[in-house]
Amino acid sequence: MRKYLLKRLLIAIPVLIGVTICSFIIVNLAPGDPVDMYVNPDATLDQIEMTRAALGLDQPMYVRYFKWLGELFQGNLGFSFATREPVMDLLADRMGATLLLMGVSLVVGYLIAIPLGILSAVKQNTWIDYLTTGGSFLGVSIPSFFLGLGLVYIFSLQLGWLPTGGMATLGGDSSLVDQIKHMILPVIVLSASICGNMIRYVRSSMLEVLKEDYIRTAKAKGLKSMMVVIKHGLRNSLIPIITVIGMDIPKLIGGAVVTEQIFQWPGLGQLTISSISSRDYATLMAINLLSAIAVLGANMLADILYSAADSRIHYD
Amino acid sequence: MAKEKMLAVKDLAISFNTYAGELHAVRGIEFDLYKGETLAIVGESGSGKSVSTKAIMSLLPKKSTTIHSGEILFQDQDLLKCTEKEMQHIRGKDIAMIFQDPMTSLNPTMTIGKQIMEPLIIHQNMSKENAQARALKLLELVGIPMPEKRIKQYPHQFSGGMRQRVMIAIALACNPRVLIADEPTTALDVTIQAQIIELMKELQVKMDTSIIFITHDLGVVASVADRVAVMYAGEIVEVGTVDEIFYHPQHPYTWGLLASMPTLEIGNQDLYAIPGSPPNLLHVPNGDAFASRNQYALAIDFEEEPPMFQVSPTHYAATWLLHPDAPDVTPPQEILNRWAKYRKNEVNVYD
Numbered sequence: 001m002r003k004y005l006l007k008r009l010l011i012a013i014p015v016l017i018g019v020t021i022c023s024f025i026i027v028n029l030a031p032g033d034p035v036d037m038y039v040n041p042d043a044t045l046d047q048i049e050m051t052r053a054a055l056g057l058d059q060p061m062y063v064r065y066f067k068w069l070g071e072l073f074q075g076n077l078g079f080s081f082a083t084r085e086p087v088m089d090l091l092a093d094r095m096g097a098t099l100l101l102m103g104v105s106l107v108v109g110y111l112i113a114i115p116l117g118i119l120s121a122v123k124q125n126t127w128i129d130y131l132t133t134g135g136s137f138l139g140v141s142i143p144s145f146f147l148g149l150g151l152v153y154i155f156s157l158q159l160g161w162l163p164t165g166g167m168a169t170l171g172g173d174s175s176l177v178d179q180i181k182h183m184i185l186p187v188i189v190l191s192a193s194i195c196g197n198m199i200r201y202v203r204s205s206m207l208e209v210l211k212e213d214y215i216r217t218a219k220a221k222g223l224k225s226m227m228v229v230i231k232h233g234l235r236n237s238l239i240p241i242i243t244v245i246g247m248d249i250p251k252l253i254g255g256a257v258v259t260e261q262i263f264q265w266p267g268l269g270q271l272t273i274s275s276i277s278s279r280d281y282a283t284l285m286a287i288n289l290l291s292a293i294a295v296l297g298a299n300m301l302a303d304i305l306y307s308a309a310d311s312r313i314h315y316d
Numbered sequence: 317m318a319k320e321k322m323l324a325v326k327d328l329a330i331s332f333n334t335y336a337g338e339l340h341a342v343r344g345i346e347f348d349l350y351k352g353e354t355l356a357i358v359g360e361s362g363s364g365k366s367v368s369t370k371a372i373m374s375l376l377p378k379k380s381t382t383i384h385s386g387e388i389l390f391q392d393q394d395l396l397k398c399t400e401k402e403m404q405h406i407r408g409k410d411i412a413m414i415f416q417d418p419m420t421s422l423n424p425t426m427t428i429g430k431q432i433m434e435p436l437i438i439h440q441n442m443s444k445e446n447a448q449a450r451a452l453k454l455l456e457l458v459g460i461p462m463p464e465k466r467i468k469q470y471p472h473q474f475s476g477g478m479r480q481r482v483m484i485a486i487a488l489a490c491n492p493r494v495l496i497a498d499e500p501t502t503a504l505d506v507t508i509q510a511q512i513i514e515l516m517k518e519l520q521v522k523m524d525t526s527i528i529f530i531t532h533d534l535g536v537v538a539s540v541a542d543r544v545a546v547m548y549a550g551e552i553v554e555v556g557t558v559d560e561i562f563y564h565p566q567h568p569y570t571w572g573l574l575a576s577m578p579t580l581e582i583g584n585q586d587l588y589a590i591p592g593s594p595p596n597l598l599h600v601p602n603g604d605a606f607a608s609r610n611q612y613a614l615a616i617d618f619e620e621e622p623p624m625f626q627v628s629p630t631h632y633a634a635t636w637l638l639h640p641d642a643p644d645v646t647p648p649q650e651i652l653n654r655w656a657k658y659r660k661n662e663v664n665v666y667d
Contacts, residue, residue: 217422220415222408231426235425
């Protein structure tokens with residue numbers, strides 16, 4: 001296992017370098033010159049060239065890439081074009097907000113989805129099942145901007161119960177209650193799709209397992225139906241569930257671009273949008289790299305969880 | 317033979333609701349199970365053997381199953397009238413079951429030890445330590461070497477035969493009065509089959525359990541059973557002691573089954589096969605279900621179902637050939653020859 005993980009980590013290095021090459025090329029090929037963003041409209045050609053040199057954009061692409069890579073290995077992600085802050089600080093600022101929002105949304109989503117998925121499988125073809133699968137279908141297919149705006153309209157504008165956006169009331173006491181109030185709507189939007197997706201996986205995986213012979217054996221032992229489902233069913237239906245969790249975790253980092261934008265949540269998703277529109281190459285590269293690391297890390301975590309859930313799976 | 321009756325099945329009729337219609341899987345069967353005996357139920361696939369025993373355990377899918385009539389009496393209690401909760405107290409404690417495929421019947425994500433301890437903890441309120449000690453004893457009892465090490469292992473670390481031994485250990489954990497073995501050796505190769513059968517016989521003597529042994533292998537029947545019930549198309553067509561069924565069978569279907577059993581001398585000869593195929597139980601035929609495949613069928617076979625005729629106090633068969641007015645028939649020479657061979661060899665692959 002340890003050897004396997006070490007191997008995976010070593011493979012991850014060239015993968016990450018490949019990812020940075022691709023995203024560096026794509027970011028730089030995007031139309032529009034970042035220098036235009038950072039000079040006065042009346043600037044002279046000299047001033048433009050000076051800004052270009054200051055941003056380091058006067059050199060050929062490959063030179064810039066290797067410089068960037070060299071700095072990266074020294075732990076330096078460069079400076080944001082837009083704010084001149086170190087990108088590292090910028091990310092650290094935003095990361096907390098995103099981790100909080102996405103972490104809560106994932107947990108809420110799973111806490112609802114796993115019991116409902118099990119229930120739906122156990123009560124297959126009853127109204128409970130139809131209601132649950134119908135609800136999960138709705139959760140998966142409703143666009144987050146639509147749901148988000150709808151919720152803001154109802155709960156913020158009409159009823160006035162909850163704030164429209166942000167993480168805390170400006171000038172408020174920034175108490176826990178205030179923060180929770182700010183989180184409710186974005187969490188609902190995000191967990192709707194997470195939950196809808198998860199219910200479908202849990203249900204189908206559970207249905208598959210409930211047909212197995214060892215479930216019959218468990219019943220023949222005289223176990224209560226609940227125990228049969230939880231002790232013998234759930235553990236065996238975890239593999240597909242872990243796969244979905246592995247795919248959801250990168251969202252913790254990548255953030256929910258649309259949802260963060262709607263609710264003005266100061267997270268990485270919002271940072272992504274703003275750095276795209278301000279052609280902030282350095283920040284974009286860092287966000288891409290972070291997402292790639294998150295995907296690889298989550299895959300590895302899923303692999304570890306597989307072997308924890310099922311002893312037949314082990315790596316060497 | 318005033319033996320204590322453990323289980324009495326009376327007039328049991330079960331059907332399944334399928335998309336194609338109502339399938340009459342079991343059509344009024346009766347049998348008794350006495351203390352310490354092994355009753356073998358034989359019959360081809362789809363004859364209702366498994367369904368009837370699953371009904372005893374109430375393990376049939378509730379939604380699609382209809383139980384039309386019948387009683388299953390166990391300790392003066394009709395199991396068919398028990399609630400799910402009452403059944404949970406009986407399953408695994410008083411009546412236990414071993415299934416056909418040991419490769420899929422154990423939970424792959426739970427250690428063998430935990431799976432054996434489970435019934436002990438729920439039925440006998442044992443502490444974990446006591447249950448573990450008992451599990452170790454059980455593993456030893458079913459002949460698994462190094463139980464201390466094996467108890468912590470998972471099913472995939474066991475071979476098929478070993479897994480069936482574990483299944484037997486689970487089934488016997490609470491000293492059940494009745495053990496239902498649903499084709500326990502079908503998925504195993506012959507040498508392992510023989511070992512498992514030996515083990516079951518040995519444990520039966522030790523624990524004085526009554527066994528219902530479902531199989532379609534007559535060789536197995538000869539080596540394990542005290543009594544045999546032959547099932548065809550959802551009915552018991554003949555029931556008797558092993559000797560009666562093997563040496564004095566009365567029903568033409570039993571004749572056919574025995575004639576189609578391979579022997580060591582058979583060489584390149586073709587095996588006898590009963591012509592035709594069993595009836596579709598969606599549309600149960602009039603009269604005797606076996607009539608259309610029966611070369612001795614009488615006119616009445618196509619009109620009226622034969623009742624059980626008594627041959628001896630322990631031997632009954634449902635064929636009109638036993639009616640006083642029926643013509644005398646002898647099984648064809650081919651079948652008689654084979655019987656002669658069986659008798660001469662006392663054939664039986666296992667002993």
